[in-house]
Structure formats: C-alpha cells, structure tokens
Amino acid sequence: MAKLREADLYAPIKAFLEAQGYEVKGEVAGADVVAMRADDPDPVIVELKLGMNLTLVQQGIARQGISDFVYLAVPALRGRKALAGHVGLCRRLGLGFMTVRARDGFVEVHCDPAPYAPRGARGRKGRLLREFQRRVGDPNVGGVNRVTIMTAYRQDAQRCAAYLAEAGPSKGAVVARATSVPRATTIMRDDHYGWFERVEKGVYALTPKGAEALAPE
Known part of the structure; x- marks a missing residue:
C-alpha cells in the first residue's frame, strides 16, 4: 500500500463538501481547501495534515x-482517547475537526466550528x-515524571506512621488527636500503602x- 500523502485527503473532502452544495477549490491563497456556496458569503476552509500537530493548529487559528468556518482534517484515528x-x-x-478514512475515503x-462555551468542572476544581x-510545603518538583508524588494524603499517612513508630500500637482516635490528622483512622484502615495493620x-x-517508608533515603 502506497504511503499516504496530505494530497490524498483532498479528493474525499472535496467530494464530501460538493455533496453539500459547495464549490471546492484547492490551494487558494495558502489555504489547503476552500469551499463556497451561493447562499453563504463566508468560505469554509479546511487545513490538511497527516497528523494532528501544532503547525496544523496554528494554521487553523x-x-x-x-472565516468563522475553519476545519482541521487528518486521517482517521485509531484511539478514542486521542x-x-x-x-x-x-x-x-472554535475550530471544526474532521477525519478521512484512508481505505474508502469516508x-x-x-x-463544527463554534464559539467555545466552557463548562465549569466544579468537582475537579474542588479536588485541586x-x-x-x-x-x-512544596515537596514535589513540577514537571518530573515517574517519581512518587507527595500528596496531602501521603503526608497525612506519614504523620500517622511516624506517631506509631514512636508510640507503638494506638487507637485511631488517639493518632488523629496527636497528629492533627482528622482522617487518621480511615487512612490506617484503608492502608493504601501497606504501612498499617489492625492488631x-x-x-x-x-x-x-x-x-x-519512614527511613531516611
């Protein structure tokens, strides 16, 4: 099978737009695809690339x-997440996005292009x-990967562990008061890190x- 080229995306997209009543022309004033319809003064512009990248996004912007009607077009993607x-x-x-299936030009x-109306993610904002x-404090270095992130939960678990290391087996309520960790009992009961056991x-x-885990590195 021949290697796919950007130009191979043109014919399917042209046919798609022509089926909707547009007159379509390629490479007009630097735009890959321009489509016009008699009843609409604004052109539809489509920028083509073999993959989604910053250059394509910049071209679209x-x-x-x-025009308010700008689409980015790439070959069909396999992963839903991508x-x-x-x-x-x-x-x-505010850009449109379309894909072209290589085997049949679908x-x-x-x-479609439209003004962006953000939806507030209150749950995620609250967690953050x-x-x-x-x-x-600030125990982590921003931008690092594949290292253990020190979360507030882990810090609380460490305080509970440090108390038990010094005081020995203790009731959850006692640990909570001594460490100022209100959720101490829950942390020790759930034992996500394997640090605690109920005696x-x-x-x-x-x-x-x-x-x-408490030992200095």
Whole structure:
C-alpha cells in the first residue's frame, strides 16, 4: 500500500463538501481547501495534515482571521482517547475537526466550528483546591515524571506512621488527636500503602513496610 500523502485527503473532502452544495477549490491563497456556496458569503476552509500537530493548529487559528468556518482534517484515528483530545482542543479553539478514512475515503465530522462555551468542572476544581490547601510545603518538583508524588494524603499517612513508630500500637482516635490528622483512622484502615495493620478493634500498628517508608533515603 502506497504511503499516504496530505494530497490524498483532498479528493474525499472535496467530494464530501460538493455533496453539500459547495464549490471546492484547492490551494487558494495558502489555504489547503476552500469551499463556497451561493447562499453563504463566508468560505469554509479546511487545513490538511497527516497528523494532528501544532503547525496544523496554528494554521487553523490563522485562517480564523478569514472565516468563522475553519476545519482541521487528518486521517482517521485509531484511539478514542486521542480523538477525544483532538476534538476537545478544536472545540476550545472554535475550530471544526474532521477525519478521512484512508481505505474508502469516508469523511467524518467530529465537531463544527463554534464559539467555545466552557463548562465549569466544579468537582475537579474542588479536588485541586483541597489538595493544595492540605498539602504541607512544596515537596514535589513540577514537571518530573515517574517519581512518587507527595500528596496531602501521603503526608497525612506519614504523620500517622511516624506517631506509631514512636508510640507503638494506638487507637485511631488517639493518632488523629496527636497528629492533627482528622482522617487518621480511615487512612490506617484503608492502608493504601501497606504501612498499617489492625492488631485489634480500632487499634493499629506500623508494619515493616511502614517503618521502611519512614527511613531516611
């Protein structure tokens, strides 16, 4: 099978737009595809690329100075996550997004150009603010990957572990008061890190793994 070229996207998109009553021409004043219809003074502009990238997005944004109806077009994508990400980006930028299936030229429009109307993500915002407020200090370096992130939850668990290391097996309520960690009992009961074990009802002790986690690196 011959390697796909950007030009291979043109014919399917031209046919798709012509079926909707547009007159279509390629490479007009730098735009890959321009379509006009007698009843609409604004052109439809489509920019073509073999993959979604910054250059394509920049081209689309530049074309918005000419028309409100700008689409980005790439070959059909395999992963739903990638597709959702591209569609979300285009919606935020007021761009349309379409894909072309190479084997048969099927064109699918995933979103049309429209002003972006953001929906507030109150749940995510609340989690972010709570994490920021609960976290002590700034224990992480921004931009790092594949390292353990020190969350407020982990900091609370460390305080509980440190108390047990010094005081020995203790009731959850006692640990909560001594460490100022209101959720101490829940943290030790859930034991996400394998640091705690229940020795009797309501009483928790530190495991060897917990002691190891407290050891200085």
